[in-house]
Amino acid sequence: MTALEFTSVVERMAPTLRPAAYNLTRDTDDAKDLVQETLLKAFVNRDKFKAGTNLKAWLYTIMRNTFINHYNKITKRSSSIDTTEYIQFHPSDARMIAVNGASGAFALEDIQEAIDRLPEDLKTPFMMYYVGYKYLEISDQLKLPIGTVKNRIHLARKELKQALLVYAYAD
Numbered sequence: 001m002t003a004l005e006f007t008s009v010v011e012r013m014a015p016t017l018r019p020a021a022y023n024l025t026r027d028t029d030d031a032k033d034l035v036q037e038t039l040l041k042a043f044v045n046r047d048k049f050k051a052g053t054n055l056k057a058w059l060y061t062i063m064r065n066t067f068i069n070h071y072n073k074i075t076k077r078s079s080s081i082d083t084t085e086y087i088q089f090h091p092s093d094a095r096m097i098a099v100n101g102a103s104g105a106f107a108l109e110d111i112q113e114a115i116d117r118l119p120e121d122l123k124t125p126f127m128m129y130y131v132g133y134k135y136l137e138i139s140d141q142l143k144l145p146i147g148t149v150k151n152r153i154h155l156a157r158k159e160l161k162q163a164l165l166v167y168a169y170a171d
Contacts (some may be wrong), residue, residue: 010042013056017063024067034070038063078106105169114163118156125149126156 001009002049017038021031041062042049049058128138135153139146161168 001049003046006046006049007043009055010059013059014039016056017059020060020064021067024064034063034067037066041066098157105161110164110167111160114160117163118159122152122156122159125152129153 006156017035018031021034022028025031025034040047042059045062046144049055049060049154115127118126125138125142125144128141129135133141135146138144139149142149
C-alpha cells in the first residue's frame with residue numbers, strides 16, 4: 001500500500017473513530033484530540049502496518065493505547081494523596097472486619113463455583129489469561145488460533161458475568 005493510498009483510507013476511517021474516542025474520554029474536545037493523536041501516530045507508524053490486515057482494528061488499538069497511556073500519565077501525576085483524613089476516619093471496629101471477611105469468603109466461593117461450572121474449553125484459556133499468560137502464549141500452548149483464544153476468554157467472561165450478576169453494582 002502506497003503512502004497516498006494509506007492516507008486516503010485512514011482519512012476515510014477517521015469519522016468512525018470519533019464515537020469510540022468519545023466512549024473512552026466522555027468529553028467531546030478530548031475525543032477530538034484523541035482521534036487527532038491517533039491519526040498522527042498512524043501516519044508516523046505507517047510502516048508498521050501490515051497490508052492485508054484490519055486497518056480499522058489497528059487504528060482502534062492505537063487509539064485505546066494512546067488513551068490508556070495518557071490516563072496513566074495523569075493518574076501518576078496526581079497520585080500523591082494525603083491519607084491522614086482517611087486513616088483518621090477509617091473504621092477499625094472488629095465487627096466490620098468480620099462481616100467484610102465473611103461476605104468476601106462467600107463471594108470468593110461463588111466466583112470459584114462459577115469458574116468450575118465453565119466448560120473446559122473456556123475455563124482453560126480463561127484461567128491461563130487470569131494467571132498472567134498473554135494471548136499469544138495461550139495460543140501457542142493450547143495450539144489454537146489467537147482469535148479462538150480471545151473469543152473463548154470473552155465467552156468465559158460473559159458467562160461469569162451472568163453467573164455473578166448478584167454482585168453487580170446497582171447504578
